[in-house]
Amino acid sequence: MSASKCSRLSGALIEQLLDSVDSVLFDCDGVIWRGDQAIPGAAQVINRLKEKGKRVFFVTNNSSKTRRMYAEKMSGMGFNVSEEEVFGTAYCSAVYLKTVCHVEGKVYLIGSDAMRQELEAMGIPHTGVGADHIVGRQADWANVPLDPEVKAVVVGFDEHFSYMKMNRAFQYLSQRDCLFVGTNRDTKLPLEGGKAVPGTGCLLQAVETAAQRRAQTVGKPHRFMFDCVASKFGVERGRCLMVGDRLDTDILLGSNCGLKTLLTLTGVSSVADAEAHQRSGCPERQGMVPDYYVDSIADLLPALQG
Numbered sequence: 001m002s003a004s005k006c007s008r009l010s011g012a013l014i015e016q017l018l019d020s021v022d023s024v025l026f027d028c029d030g031v032i033w034r035g036d037q038a039i040p041g042a043a044q045v046i047n048r049l050k051e052k053g054k055r056v057f058f059v060t061n062n063s064s065k066t067r068r069m070y071a072e073k074m075s076g077m078g079f080n081v082s083e084e085e086v087f088g089t090a091y092c093s094a095v096y097l098k099t100v101c102h103v104e105g106k107v108y109l110i111g112s113d114a115m116r117q118e119l120e121a122m123g124i125p126h127t128g129v130g131a132d133h134i135v136g137r138q139a140d141w142a143n144v145p146l147d148p149e150v151k152a153v154v155v156g157f158d159e160h161f162s163y164m165k166m167n168r169a170f171q172y173l174s175q176r177d178c179l180f181v182g183t184n185r186d187t188k189l190p191l192e193g194g195k196a197v198p199g200t201g202c203l204l205q206a207v208e209t210a211a212q213r214r215a216q217t218v219g220k221p222h223r224f225m226f227d228c229v230a231s232k233f234g235v236e237r238g239r240c241l242m243v244g245d246r247l248d249t250d251i252l253l254g255s256n257c258g259l260k261t262l263l264t265l266t267g268v269s270s271v272a273d274a275e276a277h278q279r280s281g282c283p284e285r286q287g288m289v290p291d292y293y294v295d296s297i298a299d300l301l302p303a304l305q306g
């Protein structure tokens, strides 16, 4: 709807944009919170949008929590949210394995306890969660006992990631019919005070490098997460807004799915990054140019208070 992309969203434009959509998809890290700190005003924005009849969903590549854990975290921060409105990669990966991969057998899971819970909720057996320390010598590592029922390797965020886990994944993935799925490729997880920690993308790349195979990924920018929301709630893409802090995941997902896009500057990407994509003239990079940007989603609040 904008004549020129990547323009600052302010004044009457905010109302125009909100009037043109029925559904709003929000990324979480760097958009509605940083670490355990809510972005000031974010809860009011979400709650007012819902009061005004907009449908609001949360699509996060972060695989460290179940839908229920996210809903609880949000409720604690004052967001009016239900579990069904949250689409994290722990949940979406389980849906993907079931409905797209039709996996039969066990999953070797490099991931969190949250991913374990979402797999179990979907009836998918698994092995691998928790610490896995190195024992023995190299010849022992190469002959590490493998579970013959494992038919897929799944990599998500795993604070216990280790050489032994990478080795086990490598051994499973040497079997060419073993499926290989990653939750997402984000290399950085933004936290409070401008701090960050390495993200799942770093772990996934380590396993991919070892196995010399590329994983299918579930998270943004791949459209599967939007399809998950759309199939469940019948979202009309032309009347849907994607709000995110990353150009290469959130904004690209929005572009890939034909949504309107809004970049918020409380997380990873900057306006300069977006302008560099725009100026590049490279068609593939144009999908990473948002329609609009705001300093924070709190900038939407004045238009919602009437």
Ligand SMILES: [Mg+2]
Binding pocket: 027, 028, 029, 030, 031, 244, 245, 246, 267
């Ligand atoms: Mg983010």
